[in-house]
Amino acid sequence: MNSYEKDKANLITRLKRIEGQTRGLQRMIEEDKYCIDILTQVSSVLAATKKVGLIILDDHIKGCVRDAVIRDNGEAYIQELIGVLERFIK
Amino acid sequence: MNSYEKDKANLITRLKRIEGQTRGLQRMIEEDKYCIDILTQVSSVLAATKKVGLIILDDHIKGCVRDAVIRDNGEAYIQELIGVLERFIK
Amino acid sequence: MNSYEKDKANLITRLKRIEGQTRGLQRMIEEDKYCIDILTQVSSVLAATKKVGLIILDDHIKGCVRDAVIRDNGEAYIQELIGVLERFIK
Amino acid sequence: MNSYEKDKANLITRLKRIEGQTRGLQRMIEEDKYCIDILTQVSSVLAATKKVGLIILDDHIKGCVRDAVIRDNGEAYIQELIGVLERFIK
Numbered sequence A, B, C, D: 001m002n003s004y005e006k007d008k009a010n011l012i013t014r015l016k017r018i019e020g021q022t023r024g025l026q027r028m029i030e031e032d033k034y035c036i037d038i039l040t041q042v043s044s045v046l047a048a049t050k051k052v053g054l055i056i057l058d059d060h061i062k063g064c065v066r067d068a069v070i071r072d073n074g075e076a077y078i079q080e081l082i083g084v085l086e087r088f089i090k
Helices: A007-028 A035-072 A076-086 B005-030 B035-072 B074-088 C005-031 C033-071 C074-089 D005-030 D035-072 D076-088
Strands: none
Touching: A007 A035, A007 B005, A007 B074, A035 A076, A035 B035, A035 C033, A035 C074, A076 B035, A076 C033, B005 B035, B035 B074, B035 D035, B035 D076, B074 C033, B074 D035, C005 C033, C005 D005, C033 C074, C033 D035, C074 D035, D005 D035, D035 D076
């Protein structure tokens, strides 16, 4: 079971767009496009990828973490969540 | 002319890997993989994308910006560079 | 009641150090210190401040959020948590 | 010589405000304020500190780095700048 069931289609659509953007970036580099235009696109990929992360974090907390708290106080799940937050906030 | 000529192959390789990771993320979601494993992969994509940004920033400063400073004091290029740094540091 | 009771002394110590660093930064600027040395110190303040945020996030999830989930499913607290994560991950 | 001469007063004012915010954070913790209110303030300190970093980066590039490029091609200054950007973009 996953916590992001209701967001699956939304997440796939977002990831397909990010995949397309990274392919677009390869093309821009092959075609010698201007650095600043490439960097602007890179910052778009970062923002879009963070948004995907936030959606999954949201679902995970509302789903897996909440269920674990109700089931057994959730110690392990909360510890794991903190670990992943440290990867995003550094 | 671009400033990242010498890093083109390196950048394409990195972007192909990021593209593969975003495809991997779609598959993980379709296969209902565990949220934390997905989030860990999302944070990898972020780190890899920032690295691509840093390489291009490096080349851009050493190339376009430096050339512009020598040519005409570089006012416009430096302004544009600051604009893009604001997108990365926020 | 707060969730960070056990970390209060630790957090105050960290914040006092950050306060000292920001005072140090003012002195560096008044004394015309080299930009890169100042920027390195600024990046230290950022890292130290994020660490404070992570400690409070950790305590908040283990305390307030967990309590709320057990009490009433925690809908409001989780929503509020997501809101604050969006401020840190952008 | 520094590159941020014209922004000195502005930077000191901003840093004094950040110093005040970090003192405010200590008070909030001593007074057991709500975690989310503290975290919101922490995210303000982060944003304000990044802004200080961006102002100095801007001045540094327009000043020290540009001067170095005109003087001797700026190799060392650009390398050092990239190093500090890596600290901010990670």
